[in-house]
Amino acid sequence: MPFGNTHNNFKLNYKVEEEFPDLSKHNNHMAKVLTKEIYGKLRDKQTPSGYTLDDVIQTGVDNPGHPFIMTVGCVAGDEESYEVFKDLLDPVISDRHGGYKATDKHKTDLNFENLKGGDDLDPNYVLSSRVRTGRSIKGFTLPPHNSRGERRLIEKLSVEALTSLDGEFKGKYYPLKSMTDAEQEQLIADHFLFDKPVSPLLTCAGMARDWPDARGIWHNDNKTFLVWVNEEDHLRVISMQKGGNMREVFRRFCTGLQRIEEIFKKHNHGFMWNEHLGYILTCPSNLGTGLRGGVHVKLPKLSTHPKFEEILTRLRLQKRGTGGVDTASVGGVFDISNADRLGSSEVYQVQLVVDGVKLMVEMEKKLEKGEAIDSMIPAQK
Amino acid sequence: VSHSKDLLQLNLTRMSAEEEYPDLSQHNNHMAKFLTLDMYKELRGRATSSGFTLEGLIQTGVDNPGHPFIMTVGCVAGDEETYEVFKELLDPVIEDRHGGYKPSDKHKTDLNPANLKGGDDLDPNYVLSSRVRTGRSIRGFCLPPHCSRGERRAVEKLSIEALDSLSGDLKGKYYALKNMTDAEQQQLIDDHFLFDKPVSPLLLASGMARDWPDARGIWHNDNKTFLVWVNEEDHLRVISMQKGGNMKEVFNRFCTGLTKIETLFKDRGHAFMWNEHLGYVLTCPSNLGTGLRAGVHVKLPNMSKHAKFEEVLKRLRLQKRGTGGVDTAAVGGVFDISNADRLGFSEVELVQMVVDGVRLLVDMEKKLEKGQSIDDLMPAQK
Secondary structure (H helix, E strand, C coil): CCCCHHHHHHHCCCCHHHHCCCCCCCCEHHHHHCCHHHHHHHCCCECCCCCEHHHHHHHHHHCCCCCCCCECCCCCCCCCHHHHCHHHHHHHHHHHCCCCCCCCCCCCCCCHHHCCCCCCCCCCCEEEEEEEEEECECCCCCCCCCCHHHHHHHHHHHHHHHHCCCHHHCEEEEEHHHCCHHHHHHHHHCCCCCCCCCCHHHHCCCCCCCCCCCCEEEEECCCCEEEEECCCCCEEEEEEEECCCHHHHHHHHHHHHHHHHHHHHHCCCCECEECCCEECCCCHHHCECCCEEEEEEECCCHHHCCCHHHHHHHHCEEEEECCECCCCCECCEEEEEECCCCCCCHHHHHHHHHHHHHHHHHHHHHHHCCCCCHHHCCCCC | CCCCHHHHCCCCCCCCHHHHCCCCCCCCCHHHHHCCHHHHHHHCCCECCCCCEHHHHHHHHHHCCCCCCCCCCCCCCCCCCHHHHCHHHHHHHHHHHCCCCCCCCCCCCCCCHHHCCCCCCCCCCCEEEEEEEEEECECCCCCCCCCCHHHHHHHHHHHHHHHHCCCHHHCEEEEEHHHCCHHHHHHHHHCCCCCCCCCCHHHHCCCCCCCCCCCCEEEEECCCCEEEEECCCCCEEEEEEEECCCHHHHHHHHHHHHHHHHHHHHHCCCCECEECCCEECCCCHHHCECCCEEEEEEECCCHHHCCCHHHHHHHHCEEEEECCECCCCCECCEEEEEECCCCCCCHHHHHHHHHHHHHHHHHHHHHHHCCCCCHHHCCCCC
């Protein structure tokens, strides 16, 4: 990244007190954890690729807080960041992921057959179902820090891997920088297109540098499986379709993901993963499964019920607007997804969504009939 | 060219030059015009002694291919040495931007307001306000795209000490952005003094908004005619302004204040960055030399619609902007007219061009109001 690591040693001419950021107005995970002592201990360190503490925390310094969500306030620049800066990142991870300890092990389960049910969410309420995750390619630095050369090689490898897929996964890659107007409009109409990030949470971390160089979208001909290349992570893998058949969405998700991983492994570029943190991604909030399984669901009555937030908390779910993170809901339609990422498996998290959404739709139906839902309030999962 | 062993540990050259070279095919800025693959190869392994690299220099120009109203520079300096270490790129950029200014040219500084002729009588029915601004960088610190929080705070501390010791007409007060009260903020907005966190992607992409609003602030005199921005796009931006058309008074105050501030900094062991080739050294190569933009807000509803408006401005060496400053459009026929040049002319010469040029534009406006032609008023190329 151009403005962060390159003069780390020069900054050491200034005392810790002089360089320590003012976090007095801040409310994010990084600000909660970063003391002068930790700053003093880590500020002269860098990862082998040159990523420094100030790089890690810049986004959290620049963005004191967020109206809807408690932001993380720090990012990784490479796989080693999670090791070199563990004095900061372990407590952040613990705080963000429900007390996950430095000694805990994370379980990966991408066997879709372990999911129970999920093929019958009521399509009158559940408008669409989607599962996404991210993957980082071992041997490259991450989007906040990578160079154009690395990003382009990631793109090249990704395109090779994806264009070799067949059957239901046969598809095509659309690089952002040479997209025709017609292609762009179609991708927007399909809700596939991602834009240059505008959220300062992302831009301050440096991940929008050189846009749109080496960024693109791949999707299958059926438009049910797509991959974003070089947005917030090396790869974002998305399975989606209209209606409530989350089971099918998850099957396709797991199958496609595993095929892609095999191809990358053959080229000696596995995905970044370890038994403590699971899949390694740019944002510490996405460690573990990196999985967000969600639906767009009509809950006009339930969403105005005083217990709505409580129910979501107990079901380990979160709500977002239908534009995704940083948006508000429109017309009583909410994006409901799993809140957890680390410490439970993919199957477990999607199960929570399936079971939780089924329950909320039943509650919605009760409220429509003017009935109480008190007897249905779930226990804390 | 300095290389410290520590800096060479940086992964400046992760992959080959061909693999790393930016795609500038859609780009239209000064940097993109000159950064060939060969030049990229030559410069990419270098760093200034504070660690500023080619990537830091060009990032804003890579991220921002072009601008609808102006030909952008597309590169910034991270410290004083940048202009030396990366001269192969910056010399042609400077030459292209500053009307053919050569690497061997010398720049003249003249901050003696007595040398300005006239300028106290621009018609206030047309000239609504007059303003002169410049920037100054404090030697020994890195520039806004690259500086650390510690450096930025040291710049702020020095600035407050220097400014607090001003007296008389220049006596004033510092308002730190980060602990401004709502009332103070509202007043500064009403006075048109407040600067906000930059929103222009040209600035954001260069890194100068990092850690906002830490160590940023505004100082102004009690009379509200002289103000200093601390740690925005440059270490200091110094502004003299007032309503009406008395540019002479504005320039007087500008020169007096600036000279006093420079003395106060020197007394504290910190000169301004200056050399006889580039004049005052600032973050953006477009502001080298004088760093001076002298301008007026002037009503030219008829003139601005005249077919020869652009040509007249060009010949007078003036430029137009909207009344919100760079990146804005004009409102109600009121334009911001200012000098186009920065380097290769002295401060007095540039303000003279504004004074003489605006007087002429107002005369032309008056003629057009009466339905008369302005053909005989067309100026020669200055």
